[in-house]
Amino acid sequence: MTDTKTKLLDVAERLTQTKGFNGFSYLDLAEEVGVKTSSIHYHFKTKADLALALVDRVHGAHVAAFGQLDAQVPNAENRLAAIVEVFEGYVNDDKFCLCGMLSAEFQSVSPAVRGRLRTYFQDMRSWVAKQLNEMGFTDSDNRSLSFVSSLEGSLLLARLNGDASLIGSALEQVKQN
Amino acid sequence: MTDTKTKLLDVAERLTQTKGFNGFSYLDLAEEVGVKTSSIHYHFKTKADLALALVDRVHGAHVAAFGQLDAQVPNAENRLAAIVEVFEGYVNDDKFCLCGMLSAEFQSVSPAVRGRLRTYFQDMRSWVAKQLNEMGFTDSDNRSLSFVSSLEGSLLLARLNGDASLIGSALEQVKQN
DNA sequence: GTCTATACAGCGATAGAC
DNA sequence: GTCTATCGCTGTATAGAC
Secondary structure, eight states: OOHHHHHHHHHHHHHHHHHHGGGOOOHHHHHHTTSSSSHHHHSSSSSHHHHHHHHHHHHHHHHHHHHHHHOOOOOOHHHHHHHHHHEEEEHHOOOOOHHHHHHHHHHGGGGGHHHHHHHHHHHHHHHHHHHHHTTOOOOOHHHHHHHHHHHHHHHHHHHHTTTHHHHHHHHHHOOOO | OOHHHHHHHHHHHHHEEEEHGGOOOHHHHHHHHTHHHHHHHHHHSSHHHHHHHHHHHHHHHHHHHHHHHHHHOOOOOHHHHHHHHHHHHHHTTOOOOOHHHHHHTGGGHHHHHHHHHHHHHHHHHHHHHHHHHHHHSSOOOHHHHHHHHHHHHHHHHHHTTTHHHHHHHHHHHHHHH
């Protein structure tokens, strides 16, 4: 991965999370990275290809993060808390979740991206369910759905109000008995 | 409100909920309604004005719906269920929540729209809290936050998977205790 | 209130030099 | 791998006739 390609993905990721995938252009991207728009087409032939690359990168990163947490944090509740912290960090950067954003814009993304988004959230729900199971919940599948839903929805509200603490408050409910 | 203006709002509302506010143009709108783009500018001087009109209309409609439910449905749990049904209907139309969508695209909407979105969700949280309170929950404020968060987040996942039942499953958790 | 006509900037995308 | 140059189209928006 060249330096430029990484920078392009970094900026595109941030712009997608803040303004939506349809809320920025190749020119926005080019100016921030310091290249011409034609150079972007070298790395990502079409904007749809860029969307795919964004989802794939974040999916890979999150799967890797899940693996690291499993290996390094010896407590399921703390592992879940680590993910919550990531989302709280989004609020302070005025960001929504990348895959949440593309899911919102669902009808304007390619079939390929749609498939990847389903996989992303399926993996996330599975991992969360595993943690909840370890925590002793017998309804971990359904509780995981509730957890991930609350996470996405509360992030939306938290960013709207500039108050990251809304995420933790919303999730309290889900962790109760 | 002229017939054309209403039709424009109807189509714009649907396109916003399906593709996002940045995912359609005045030309898309014009072709579907059967007018020229210049006519749209007569009703909504700028696209930002259109966004404002969309939020105001849906806010008014939902506040009215809350009032009607309060007056006509003699059971808080059933009143909540009616709102859930509205969101389940979105899934079958491949729609996200209009204000949820604009909240996702938060950084690309005007300050005026941002303020309206905050009011919309504040009103919704208040009304849901009132219902939860009537249902005997003592933590109605926080539970309402969790309810609305789950509603928005599960709608995102439900549409992604074409499965409206995910909404009810996610909310089960919030109604427990 | 809707139209024609038009302005003009922006869009994604491509060809070909370096 | 990045550039210049350019294409054709689409974007929002306006002026003025009807």
